[in-house]
Amino acid sequence: MNNYVIYNLILLIIAFLCFNKSLSRITLLTMGGVNFLVANLIYINQFAGEATLRGAFGVHLVIDGLSRNFLLMNAVVWLASTMVGIKKKRNTVYYFFLALFLPVCNLAFVSGDLFNIYVVLELITLITFLLSSTTSKTKQFWAAMKYIILCTAAMNLYLLGVGMHFLESGTFDLSKEISNLPAGLIIAGLLAKAGVFFYSMWLIDLHSNAEPEISALLSGISIKGAVYALMRLQPIISGSYRIVVIFGVVSAITGVFFAMNEKNYKRILAQHTLSQVGYILVSPSSGAIYALAHGVFKSFLFLFSDELPSLDIEELLQKRLAVNKWLFLALASLTISGMPLTIGAAAKDMVLSTLTWQKPLMYIACIGTVASFAKFLFLPSARYEKIKNLPSYLLLSFYCLTPFVNHDRKFLSPILLILTGILFYFIVKRFLRPLPRTLENINNSAFLYIILVLICVVVSVNA
Template sequence: MLRFYLLYNFALFGASVIFFSKSLLKIATLSIGFVNLALANYLYFGKFTDSLTLRYSFGVKLVLDSISTNFLLMNAVVWLAAAFVAVRKDLRSFYYTLLIMFLATCNLAFVSNDLFNIYVTLELAALLTFLLSFVAGKTIQFWAAIKYLLLCSAAMQIYLIGVILHFGQKNSFEIAGQASSIVAVLLICGVLMKAGVFFYSMWLPDLHANVEPEVSTLLSGVSIKTGVYAILRLSAFLGDHYTVVVVFGILTALGAVVFAMNERHYKRILAYHTLSQVGYMLVSPTHGAAYALAHGVFKGFLFLLSDDLPTYDTKELKRNGIGLPKWFFLALASLSISGFPYTIGGAAKDLVFGTLKWQKPFMYVAAVGTVMSFAKFLFMVKPRFEKVENLPSYLLFSLYCLLPILGFGKDPVKSLIVFGVGILSYLIVKDLLKPLPRTLETLENSSVLYVLVMALVLVVVMVGG
């Protein structure tokens, strides 16, 4: 199966460059999206497992397992929804070429199972995200994208040093046994930025606020998940050092949700919640991949909805209201990210909380904060009809929000209690919430903060080791 899947993705790279006509590229983009979604569902529901070694001495290995299939299905759903929007726009042919390349790259990233192959695919995904981010040619998009590329590249160079050190120790890039303390530090620090952890990834809100909605969808729904995939794939390899990742998962879940609750710009709220939601994936390596699938669905849904909103100012949205059926889709996505029972988000949160111990109280606080952030959207409905531009994408996301692909959850009562506490808390403090300073988002401060946090991780791991 993996040999076929590898050839399939190489064929995608070929398809991205053989169509020179924009109209043919648009047709190819949608056709590829449907085929890829069908294949991802086949792999996911068929519970396929396989492994493939291309060159053993260099550890070029691929694996297909439950982690991979969750990420592959997430990539397929989010990418097709974004492609529906992209083909409606009159963009350069190069844009659709990049989209197809991005799909194939992320597919390969999500089956990578060696240290160096993970590095290559993550770097290529970052480069393609950078190119997609300023395809509209706006200067502000370029600077937001260049900040993303510089910081991610710096982080992955640190990861690469860890890979080289491990190769020097073991003469292999295999993810086997346990990493030494110094290798673990370098790998963790490198990948956490790609995964969108709060202290490492303050470039994210600025980038999201300025790029096109479908690019935001791919960035939050797929691109940062390449880093999450790497961490989850390395979790056993990191051994006891993974506790550091769990701590940062809790901190990012709590820290980012505070910024999100106080934010008024729609896309920046979602960007902060991308950081916060990564915390749920990191605290539970057992079900992190399932939560990544759920997050890709409901967060991609929310970002794509920004294309249908008249303004990103939530105060103005509340004042004018949102007509049906736009509000229905916004409410469904908001309920899902809030962990409402019988949505994909509710089922995913139930899986994660079922594995937590000492982390559980902190994550419940983060869950209440998430409800508080999205409660405002539930009260914005106006009884008027408004045309929906991206209906195929919304219907696709709605289907996966409501399908019990992760089950229905085992404890809907607790989910309802968390939801109720969040709604009540929002109603009590809503007039006190104000946007927090954006000092940490500058390139200079982001770089300094990254160095400081890396030093902290080094100290913690060395003391623990």
């Protein structure tokens, strides 16, 4: 475990080489390649370990089943996104922050104490803001500003809860149960940062306006920091975790409802990020594998926006997409829909098999997901065209069909689910219209946060 910490500190130091323009691209690719191998070795060999730095009150780090899935997700998504990003003309500051993002997220996904989680999540927020605002585009800058303001407000709630817990227990370690009121504040802060519908509406604006590779990092990795924290804390907030499950179900259903009515490709994906986070949160035992799956197929879909002739769905349906490009889009769409023998199907089945009262509602969300992506499966096709980011798509395609995920070989029920979703899409598509964006207005966020805190605190106090 100590070696893994040293390894990430070396990555942090190497990131400074990106300030040299001639070394920046090779540095990024080397970091990504090495980290990709390390993460796969940790995952395949089921490595486990933990360490406490600087004594009993120091930083606690742990690698276990939960961490392994998030570390692999970080390695795959970061490498695929970086291979796209280095092809574009960016300044050295952008490349430095991109390099810095990798080891910071690695350390976030092995954090095992309350205060260290806060520090690394705030670092991810800051780096994400800087990455999103370095392109000098006005829309991206203001979307990034909304993101950092609302995420900082959310983490202040988390820090308040952590402080209250420390006064009661005298420790930031995860060995003691968190009492009801601090638990409610911690949950409220992490939910607002994790990409839960109603309380993470900054996500849609930022993800849809950022560059494709940044959108992939945001959806595939950045929001997973708070998701990881919720899952890591679940054993010591078990009495209050039921509110997380409820918000997960609501987010899953509401997200697909908004996505089905959306007409912009990247906004559809952003709405689905809000929905897919719900799948992760409803199942603490299987959510980690779904986080890995979501990182793979959602980053695939965001990166693929570079290949589309238009982001407007109505225009896209009237234009022809090269058949070789369509195959990649179809694979990513079928993976998120749960096609058998894909990582999406395996992860979805693991999550659904752990549910009780939530299962019928999550099946509704599954059907809505298929309906949202059915439109991409029936795009008119044209002759072959050159693909811009082929290495990234091949990497992500491999993990969509990854051989080391435990497939249970169910075929009938997933196919019936997909056929039901496609049929539902053709029935309702004439009635679909974009919904109001009132909730995305930053002026309404304070009111939503107050409601979130009240709900979480009331449920936690009565747990």
